Amino acid sequence: MYQEKHRFKKTLSALAVIFVELALMAATTAVFVVAFERVDAMRLAAAAAAKSSSSEVITQEKLDDGGFSSSSSGATQEFKQPDDWRLVLVNLDHELPQTYKANIVHKFNVDIDSRIADSYQQMRDAALKDNIKLWISSGYRSYEKQRQLFSEEIQAFYKNGISREEAVSKAARSVARPGCSEHITGLAVDLNGVLENFGDTKEFTWLQQHAQDYGFVLRYPKDKQHTTKIKFEPWHYRYVGVEHAKKMKALNMCLEEYVDYYNKNQAASH
Template sequence: MNPSAPHPHRRRLTRAEVRRRRRSRAIRRVAGLTVMLCVAAGGVTFLLTRRAAVPSASAASAISMPAQSIADPAVSSAENTAAPANALGLTADEARAMLADPLMVLVNHTCKMPDDYTFDTKECGSATAVNKTLQTAACDAFLEMQKAAAADGVTVWMQSGYRSVKYQTSLYERKTKYYLDKGYDNATAREKAAAVVNPPGYSEHNCGLAADLNSPEHTGLDRGFEKTAAFRWLCEHAGDYGFILRYPKDAEDKTEIIYEPWHWRYVGVENAAKINASGLCFEDYIETLQSIAAEG
């Protein structure tokens, strides 16, 4: 296999596959909610049976609260403010700020990269990389991450990074021609091509924040990478450097892209921490942010 070939095994899920995965996901969510409700019901029962043995809220507060706080209710008022009641614990302003962050741009087969999205790039690719650069911030973060991995005895290479829209166009047109030569009409050929190679402006690689990673253990950009020490190291540490696994195994119905253990996306350290803590894929996280932002 040519180690520098971009996305040799990327495949868009078929509609039937998406529907099956969404049904499975819905079933898992219902099952999880049922378990949570059962646990909550059990907790309420426990609290009711223990109520007589526990001091009242006011009494407990008087026991545990410093005298100064009792005398002055204004003290530490910020500490008594509850977090926003939504899935991410963010205010509408915080959600809007995250959505406005250029590092959080959503680019996929339905969301085109903004035409005015501009950035500088810097080289950090391996000797065999087909696209050697990333956005400068992403590049610097990758080099720091690569150095940290090396200190742990792990080698991580950046194999494919920023692709210009012009380069993406050549990939897409080449794949379209492949299907035209197979006898498909133009519309069908372009649809089939888009299931393998995103059209120009619809690839994360066009925004310079997506990095296809590999290692000497496994130079191919395919699922074999998940069996390497490099992948295990990335799963544990990549978030500390601002990278997230962009196409997780359990989110294929939402991303509509097959599981890609080699494809990592730079979003910044703070954003990565929040996304990873949520357990959501990037599409779901952006959708939730948009919902919270609309509430304010």
């Protein structure tokens, strides 16, 4: 009887040891699970923070660069620049092609492409005979100069208490983003100062009647703002050549419309 009791006690002791070991294993496992969960949580938090920080940097870079690149506003269809240098299209959707080469010279107290100098001289002289005085207030602008002007425009709107995003959007309506301004071609000129009331002057009236005879067109007409995406600029004229200028005038087309028209006709003729 004594032996049986002794054996029973030993069995209970052994079971107790096993239970203790199992309890310790369970506790150890729980500790490891909690630890790993914390590590995973910390890793996910760090990844999220890094992603958020990266997004903030990108956003700020975009704002500093004028909101977004030209491709972000971009055209959904494949675009082909015309084969005529006079029709090169530079706007919000299309930056200056790398293959385009301007021939910049300093003339009329500004920098312009040498290929438009004679045409402008002839237009200015003809205007003078009609008692109309024309002068170029701005011609060719480098990428760096355009970036400076765009940044200044953003700051001017931003100081009025609107958000930076709104300031960028409003600035883009009056000053082209760097790389998207026609002035980088050397083919665009601002005449007689950047004056909002220039459209009410006799100089503007004369230009509307005669500019096409010398290869120049009003680049941003009032009735084409939805197409050009630039507000009406009565002072901004672009050289496209006499042939194209007269067609654009007759068809009442802005450059975006005419380039599309020109490309379709070129494709149909081949």
